[in-house]
Amino acid sequence: MKKLLKSLALCVLFLFITVCFQATTYGYEAGWEAVDEYNGLAPDLSECVNEGTNFQDAIASYGGYMGWWTSYGFADDNAWEEDFKEEIFGGTDDYYADNVNLVLFSGHGNRNGFYFGTFNDDPQLYYSEAKWGDHQDGLDWIIIDACEVLQPGGVPNVWNRWGWPVFRGLHYILGYSSITYDVNTRGRDFIKYAMEYGETVREAWRDATIISEDGTTAAYLRADNAISDTYNDHLRGFGHTSPDPVSPTILWYFWWSTNG
Amino acid sequence: MKYRVKFINIVLIIVFLFVAAGNVLATETEKDKTLTKIPVITPASIEYKLLGSLPSVPSNLPTYKVLPKDLKKVEKEGDAVANALAFDIQKANKKSLDESGNKVQSLMLTDNAGKRLEYFSTGAVFYRDSEFLSEKSADVLKSLNKDEAGAKDLFATLGDSFLKGNKLSIPGLERKGVSFARAQAYDVNSKTVVEDKVTGAAVGYGVIVNQKNNIRGWGPGAKATIYYGANKQVTGYYNALRNLAVKDNKVAIQTPDQVVKKYMSYQEPKTLIKSATGEVKTILIDKVELVYYLASGAELQEEVKPNYLIQGRFVGTDDNGNTIETKFEWLEDAVL
Numbered sequence: 001m002k003k004l005l006k007s008l009a010l011c012v013l014f015l016f017i018t019v020c021f022q023a024t025t026y027g028y029e030a031g032w033e034a035v036d037e038y039n040g041l042a043p044d045l046s047e048c049v050n051e052g053t054n055f056q057d058a059i060a061s062y063g064g065y066m067g068w069w070t071s072y073g074f075a076d077d078n079a080w081e082e083d084f085k086e087e088i089f090g091g092t093d094d095y096y097a098d099n100v101n102l103v104l105f106s107g108h109g110n111r112n113g114f115y116f117g118t119f120n121d122d123p124q125l126y127y128s129e130a131k132w133g134d135h136q137d138g139l140d141w142i143i144i145d146a147c148e149v150l151q152p153g154g155v156p157n158v159w160n161r162w163g164w165p166v167f168r169g170l171h172y173i174l175g176y177s178s179i180t181y182d183v184n185t186r187g188r189d190f191i192k193y194a195m196e197y198g199e200t201v202r203e204a205w206r207d208a209t210i211i212s213e214d215g216t217t218a219a220y221l222r223a224d225n226a227i228s229d230t231y232n233d234h235l236r237g238f239g240h241t242s243p244d245p246v247s248p249t250i251l252w253y254f255w256w257s258t259n260g
Numbered sequence: 261m262k263y264r265v266k267f268i269n270i271v272l273i274i275v276f277l278f279v280a281a282g283n284v285l286a287t288e289t290e291k292d293k294t295l296t297k298i299p300v301i302t303p304a305s306i307e308y309k310l311l312g313s314l315p316s317v318p319s320n321l322p323t324y325k326v327l328p329k330d331l332k333k334v335e336k337e338g339d340a341v342a343n344a345l346a347f348d349i350q351k352a353n354k355k356s357l358d359e360s361g362n363k364v365q366s367l368m369l370t371d372n373a374g375k376r377l378e379y380f381s382t383g384a385v386f387y388r389d390s391e392f393l394s395e396k397s398a399d400v401l402k403s404l405n406k407d408e409a410g411a412k413d414l415f416a417t418l419g420d421s422f423l424k425g426n427k428l429s430i431p432g433l434e435r436k437g438v439s440f441a442r443a444q445a446y447d448v449n450s451k452t453v454v455e456d457k458v459t460g461a462a463v464g465y466g467v468i469v470n471q472k473n474n475i476r477g478w479g480p481g482a483k484a485t486i487y488y489g490a491n492k493q494v495t496g497y498y499n500a501l502r503n504l505a506v507k508d509n510k511v512a513i514q515t516p517d518q519v520v521k522k523y524m525s526y527q528e529p530k531t532l533i534k535s536a537t538g539e540v541k542t543i544l545i546d547k548v549e550l551v552y553y554l555a556s557g558a559e560l561q562e563e564v565k566p567n568y569l570i571q572g573r574f575v576g577t578d579d580n581g582n583t584i585e586t587k588f589e590w591l592e593d594a595v596l
Contacts, residue, residue, distance in 0.1 A: 040301030043529040077296040110536040119297040147535040251446045257439035259464035
């Protein structure tokens with residue numbers, strides 16, 4: 001009887017280890033890439049990498065118990081443009097940005113894309129090089145914490161830059177239509193509101209931007225179709241999450257000032 | 261029985277090893293990040309130009325200490341913000357965070373209607389209801405039957421009255437402007453915007469920290485904003501302004517000239533703004549201003565000191581060789 005109990009205890013222990021191992025490997029994944037050092041390609045920043053590590057720490061603190069974990073975090077020279085770029089354009093997003101549920105980029109940007117400090121394989125992720133959500137279990141939400149990526153007007157406008165065909169199952173692009181400042185708290189605050197307080201994705205981004213800025217204009221672009229409901233999206237495990245809007249029929253663009 | 265148990269163990273070990281092997285194979289597909297292709301760029305010498313005149317400033321200024329907010333007292337006794345918003349603290353669900361990210365305590369209160377009131381130990385307070393900056397909200401301009409200018413006037417008046425009537429106004433608070441939140445829907449098939457509406461208004465305020473010398477606060481914590489919905493109801497309120505007391509009455513400060521010289525001595529362009537600039541060749545300094553930096557309401561800041569805010573433009577070239585100008589802002593310590 002004693003031997004039987006001992007063996008059973010061993011079984012339970014193995015099972016526990018296996019489940020834990022699987023939870024950390026196959027739970028909900030996040031990634032981040034951040035650039036402070038631009039190697040002369042643009043002015044250096046100072047808080048982007050801190051924003052990435054704060055984002056990762058917040059995921060561990062507020063989402064670890066729900067199976068959330070950060071599968072990669074690349075800073076400065078290890079942050080590569082091709083990690084966000086579609087395979088057909090020479091990118092490897094299927095291994096990185098499009099292989100996680102949530103990704104944060106922090107660094108320089110403009111209306112055409114966002115910027116890196118190396119030539120892997122070039123310094124700018126141009127909007128036409130992005131197709132997100134098309135990979136199996138691909139990207140749901142991307143935070144592009146950089147200036148003016150979601151600027152609405154001009155030619156081409158925001159729909160024709162970041163709308164279809166970028167959204168291939170992606171739910172949201174969260175970002176700014178105006179300039180934004182170099183702060184290290186926004187990613188962390190987003191995670192806190194989305195995970196600790198169970199806010200929807202759009203509410204968590206709204207609140208994180210209002211707290212961290214004064215006088216800038218934040219924005220998001222989201223996709224929907226007949227079977228999806230991304231308006232009510234929560235980060236997976238923290239409430240209702242919409243099915244992927246694989247072939248979106250409608251895109252919503254929403255922007256607000258972080259002060260009057 | 262003895263053998264069956266052993267068999268189960270063996271099966272479990274195989275399952276574990278299978279999962280582990282799968283993970284090893286999965287991680288092997290990752291790239292070698294040490295093969296980074298770093299550009300070889302010889303920094304061009306930057307030409308600095310000071311446009312306009314430097315401000316006259318006092319030779320010394322006070323610094324301030326931040327008086328933290330007692331969240332237990334708020335929970336027990338309530339406060340003016342909860343009263344102004346008719347938010348019943350006693351009936352709300354409460355969740356406290358000992359460390360809201362960065363040595364700041366917070367208290368989140370949620371009522372049965374889903375309204376949220378969040379207090380921070382910095383003194384910041386953040387209220388929002390279900391209509392707060394929502395794309396589903398009714399069109400503000402249509403509901404009020406006003407154009408943007410008319411609606412701005414209305415909300416400016418409402419904002420001022422809200423603060424004054426609820427004793428939330430503080431000395432030095434100044435209205436900065438009114439802006440609108442906007443939602444647009446784009447039909448992918450017809451490639452047309454099928455809905456376009458203004459779903460909320462924000463009345464924004466800044467603060468003059470040192471009224472004697474007319475020096476304003478600057479930064480994410482230098483603001484208070486009231487948000488309105490289509491029915492002129494308050495849907496959100498965020499006030500990051502800290503309660504300050506003079507710490508040191510006279511601290512000697514640098515002259516603007518000293519600070520500009522320091523900025524011009526940098527070999528690389530310095531900015532707080534995350535704008536792609538291209539290669540910067542010329543830096544035009546448009547304005548130098550003495551300010552007090554106020555950190556985010558969710559950030560610990562024990563002391564508020566004067567800083568110089570340097571604003572201007574980077575002139576550079578983009579990938580196609582075109583000249584581009586991008587705005588920059590930079591803070592330098594003003595204290596000697």
